Amino acid sequence: MPATRPSHLALCLLCCGGTLFVASFADATRLRQQRAGATHEMQALVRQLQLTDLCLFTEARYTRHPSQADLHSAFQEHPLALEHFPSGSLLLPPAILSSRHERLDREAEVPD
Amino acid sequence: MIELRQIHKAFNAGRENEFRALNGIDLQLPAQRVTAFRGPSGSGKTTLLSIIGCLARPTSGRVRLHERDISGLPERFLTEIRRRTFGFVFQQFNLISGLSATENVMLPAYPLGGDRHALRARAEHLLAGLRLAHRRTTRVELLSGGEQQRVAIARALINEPPVIIADEPTANLDTALAREFMAIIEQLADAGRTVLLSSHDPLLVDSSLVDRVIDMRDGRIVAAAAPAGDGG
Amino acid sequence: MNVWIEKQKYLIDFTLASLARRKAKNLGLLLVYSLIVFLLASVMLFTHALRQAANELLAGAPEVILQRMVAGRHDLIPPGYLERIGRLRGVQEKQGRLWGYYYDPVVKANYTFMVADDRLLAPGTLVVGAGLARTRGVAPGNLISFRAYSGKLFTFSIADILPAKSELVSADLVLLGEADFRAFFDIPPGHYTDITLRVANPLEVRNVAGKLAQQFPDSRPILREEILRTYESIFSWREGIVLALATLAVLAFAILAWEKASGLSADERREIGILKAIGWETGDVLRMKLWEGALLSLSAFLLGYLAAYVHVFHFAASLLAPVLKGWAVLYPRFELSPVIDGLQVTTLFFFTVFPYAAATLVPIWRVAITDPDAVMRG
Ligand SMILES: Nc1ncnc2c1ncn2[C@@H]1O[C@H](COP(=O)(O)OP(=O)(O)OP(=O)(O)O)[C@@H](O)[C@H]1O
Numbered sequence: 001m002p003a004t005r006p007s008h009l010a011l012c013l014l015c016c017g018g019t020l021f022v023a024s025f026a027d028a029t030r031l032r033q034q035r036a037g038a039t040h041e042m043q044a045l046v047r048q049l050q051l052t053d054l055c056l057f058t059e060a061r062y063t064r065h066p067s068q069a070d071l072h073s074a075f076q077e078h079p080l081a082l083e084h085f086p087s088g089s090l091l092l093p094p095a096i097l098s099s100r101h102e103r104l105d106r107e108a109e110v111p112d
Numbered sequence: 113m114i115e116l117r118q119i120h121k122a123f124n125a126g127r128e129n130e131f132r133a134l135n136g137i138d139l140q141l142p143a144q145r146v147t148a149f150r151g152p153s154g155s156g157k158t159t160l161l162s163i164i165g166c167l168a169r170p171t172s173g174r175v176r177l178h179e180r181d182i183s184g185l186p187e188r189f190l191t192e193i194r195r196r197t198f199g200f201v202f203q204q205f206n207l208i209s210g211l212s213a214t215e216n217v218m219l220p221a222y223p224l225g226g227d228r229h230a231l232r233a234r235a236e237h238l239l240a241g242l243r244l245a246h247r248r249t250t251r252v253e254l255l256s257g258g259e260q261q262r263v264a265i266a267r268a269l270i271n272e273p274p275v276i277i278a279d280e281p282t283a284n285l286d287t288a289l290a291r292e293f294m295a296i297i298e299q300l301a302d303a304g305r306t307v308l309l310s311s312h313d314p315l316l317v318d319s320s321l322v323d324r325v326i327d328m329r330d331g332r333i334v335a336a337a338a339p340a341g342d343g344g
Numbered sequence: 345m346n347v348w349i350e351k352q353k354y355l356i357d358f359t360l361a362s363l364a365r366r367k368a369k370n371l372g373l374l375l376v377y378s379l380i381v382f383l384l385a386s387v388m389l390f391t392h393a394l395r396q397a398a399n400e401l402l403a404g405a406p407e408v409i410l411q412r413m414v415a416g417r418h419d420l421i422p423p424g425y426l427e428r429i430g431r432l433r434g435v436q437e438k439q440g441r442l443w444g445y446y447y448d449p450v451v452k453a454n455y456t457f458m459v460a461d462d463r464l465l466a467p468g469t470l471v472v473g474a475g476l477a478r479t480r481g482v483a484p485g486n487l488i489s490f491r492a493y494s495g496k497l498f499t500f501s502i503a504d505i506l507p508a509k510s511e512l513v514s515a516d517l518v519l520l521g522e523a524d525f526r527a528f529f530d531i532p533p534g535h536y537t538d539i540t541l542r543v544a545n546p547l548e549v550r551n552v553a554g555k556l557a558q559q560f561p562d563s564r565p566i567l568r569e570e571i572l573r574t575y576e577s578i579f580s581w582r583e584g585i586v587l588a589l590a591t592l593a594v595l596a597f598a599i600l601a602w603e604k605a606s607g608l609s610a611d612e613r614r615e616i617g618i619l620k621a622i623g624w625e626t627g628d629v630l631r632m633k634l635w636e637g638a639l640l641s642l643s644a645f646l647l648g649y650l651a652a653y654v655h656v657f658h659f660a661a662s663l664l665a666p667v668l669k670g671w672a673v674l675y676p677r678f679e680l681s682p683v684i685d686g687l688q689v690t691t692l693f694f695f696t697v698f699p700y701a702a703a704t705l706v707p708i709w710r711v712a713i714t715d716p717d718a719v720m721r722g
Pocket residue numbers: 123124131132133151152153154155156157158159160
C-alpha cells in the first residue's frame with residue numbers, strides 16, 4: 001500500500017493523536033511525581049504556619065482568605081475589587097466611589 | 113432480459129399538480145442489443161430509463177429482470193442490482209468535481225471494498241482504452257466535454273455491468289464527438305453489452321448502430337420499428 | 345472483515361477528498377472547533393487540578409479555628425479565652441494565632457502578615473513570600489518600610505524569602521516575630537487574631553466545635569471540612585462562569601455547524617444523488633458522512649484536549665490566569681500537580697464529538713433517503 005493513501009494518513013494521524021491522548025495521562029503521573037516535592041513543601045508550610053487558604057485571590061482582604069472572611073461583605077476592601085460572589089460580576093460599585101478611592105490611593109503615597 | 117408490464121408513473125400523485133409521465137408501458141428488451149428511445153421533449157424517455165435502471169420506482173406496473181420481479185424489492189436490493197447490472201452515462205455527465213478522472217471512474221466500486229491496486233489498474237485500463245491515459249490524474253472539471261463524457265463512460269463500465277443506460281448522450285456533443293461516442297458504443301455492443309439510449313439526435317437514432325428504435329409520445333409507446341439499415 | 349475495512353478506507357478516502365475541496369472552510373471549521381474544545385478542556389483541567397491541590401494542601405490546616413465575632417464582624421480574641429477553653433476531649437493542641445492584612449499602597453497589593461512561632465525571627469527582620477518579593481522587587485538583606493495603621497513608619501530587613509515552589513500558599517506572606525507584629529498592628533499582649541485547635545480524630549471534630557460554640561457564644565468555630573467545601577464551591581462557580589461564557593461559544597458553534605450541515609448546498613445534494621445513482625447505498629452515503637463528522641470532531645477533540653493539557657500543566661494555564669487573578673496585583677506563580685478526572689474528560693468527549701457528528705448526519709439522512717432519479721435531470 002502506498003503511504004500516500006489519504007485514509008491511511010488520516011488513520012495514522014488519528015492513532016498518533018490517540019497515543020498522545022493516552023500519553024497525556026502518563027505524563028500527568030510523571031509530572032505529579034516530579035512536582036511532589038513542591039507539594040510536600042507546601043504541605044509542610046501549611047502545617048507549620050497553620051495556613052487555611054490558597055493564595056489565589058489577593059485583590060481584597062476578604063478574598064485572600066475566603067474561609068476566614070466576614071462572609072457576604074462585598075466591596076469591603078476596595079470598591080474596585082471584584083469579589084468572589086456571582087453578584088459581583090453583575091453589579092459594579094458606583095463610579096463616584098471608585099474615582100474617589102482611586103484619588104485617595106494616589107494621595108496616600110508612602111513618604112520614604 | 114428486461115420486461116416491463118403496464119408501467120405507470122405519476123408525479124405528485126393525488127395532488128392538484130399530479131402529472132402522469134408514463135401511461136402503461138409494455139416492453140420487452142432483449143439482451144445484447146442497442147435500443148434507442150425517441151420522442152418529443154416531455155414524452156417520458158428519461159422517466160422510463162430511470163425506472164428501467166432502478167433509479168426510480170413505477171407508480172404501478174412490474175419490472176422484471178432476468179425473469180425476476182424487481183419492482184417490489186427494498187432499496188438495498190435495488191441498489192445492489194443497479195450496481196451489478198447497470199452503468200449510467202448521464203446527459204450532464206454528473207462527474208464529481210474536485211476528484212481526478214481515475215478517482216471518478218473508481219467511485220462506483222468503492223462500496224464493494226475490493227483491492228485498491230486492482231481497482232486503480234482497472235480504472236486506468238478503462239481510461240486508456242478510451243484514449244484518456246494522459247488525463248487520468250487531471251481534475252475532471254478541467255476536462256473538455258468530450259473527455260468528461262469518456263470519463264463518465266469509463267465510470268459506467270468499472271463494475272462491468274451488462275447493461276449501459278445513456279440518456280441523451282450526444283446532446284452536449286458536436287458531430288465529431290458524437291461520432292466518436294457512437295464508435296465507443298458500437299465497441300461495447302460488439303463486446304456483448306446491452307445498450308439503452310434516449311435521444312432526439314437523428315445522427316444517433318438513425319445510425320446503423322441502433323438495432324431498435326422505440327417511439328414515445330405522452331408517456332406511451334407509439335410504434336416500435338427496426339430501422340431499415342440493420343436487421344439486428 | 346477485510347472487505348469491511350477496505351470499504352471503510354474507501355469511504356474515508358472519498359470523504360477526505362471532498363473535505364480537501366473546501367480546504368480553507370474545513371480547516372477553519374476544524375480550528376474553531378479545536379479552539380472551543382481547548383477552552384472547555386483548559387477550564388476543566390485547571391479547575392479540577394486546583395480543587396485537588398486545595399484538597400491536598402489544606403489537608404494540613406488546623407481542624408478547628410475559633411473566631412470571635414463582634415456585631416457580626418470578626419474581632420480579636422481577648423485575653424483569657426485560650427485558657428478558658430481548658431481541656432477538651434480530643435483536642436491535641438490549641439494555639440492563639442496572630443495574623444492580619446496589610447494593604448501596600450506602593451504596589452496596591454494586599455499582604456498577609458503572620459507570626460511564625462517556630463521560626464525564631466530576630467526583631468526587625470522579616471521572611472516574605474516569593475510573590476511579594478517579586479512584586480516589590482526585594483531580595484534578602486534589603487530593607488523594606490511599611491507605614492502601620494497607626495501612622496508610624498516601620499523599617500524591617502528581609503532575612504529570607506520563602507521557597508518559590510510554595511507560592512500557591514505563600515506568595516503574599518510576611519512572617520515576623522510576635523513582638524514586631526504586636527508593635528506594628530498595635531495589638532496588646534494577650535490578644536490573638538483567632539485560636540486554632542488540632543483534633544486528631546475526625547469524628548470528634550463536630551463535638552469539639554459544638555462544645556466551643558456553647559462555651560463561647562460570641563465566637564464561631566470554622567471547621568476544616570467547611571474550608572474545603574468553600575474552596576470546592578469557589579472553584580466550581582468560577583469554573584461555572586467560564587463554562588457559561590464558553591457555552592455561548594458552543595452555541596454559536598452549534599449554529600454554525602447546523603447551518604453548514606442542514607443548509608446542505610445544492611452541490612452536496614447533487615453529489616449525494618450521483619453517488620446513489622452510480623451504486624452507493626443510502627447506508628454508504630451515511631457512513632461516508634459519519635466518517636467525515638467523526639474525523640473532524642475526533643481531530644478537534646484530540647487537538648483541543650492535547651493543547652489544553654500542555655497549556656494547563658506545562659505552561660501553567662497562562663491564558664486562564666487573568667480570569668482567576670481578577671484585579672489582584674500579586675499573583676502566585678505555580679505549577680499545578682496534574683490530576684485528570686477521567687469522567688470529566690469523557691463528558692467533554694461526548695459533548696463535543698457526538699453532537700457534531702449527529703448534526704452533520706441528520707440532514708444528510710433526509711437527502712440520502714430520496715430517490716436518486718433526480719440526477720437524470722439537470
Ligand atoms: N419530479 C417530477 N415532478 C413532476 N413532473 C416531472 C418530474 N420529473 C419529470 N416530470 C415530468 O414528466 C414528464 C416526462 O419527463 P421526462 O424527463 O421523462 O421527459 P423526456 O422525454 O426525457 O424529455 P426530454 O426529451 O426533454 O429530456 C415531463 O413533462 C416532466 O415535466
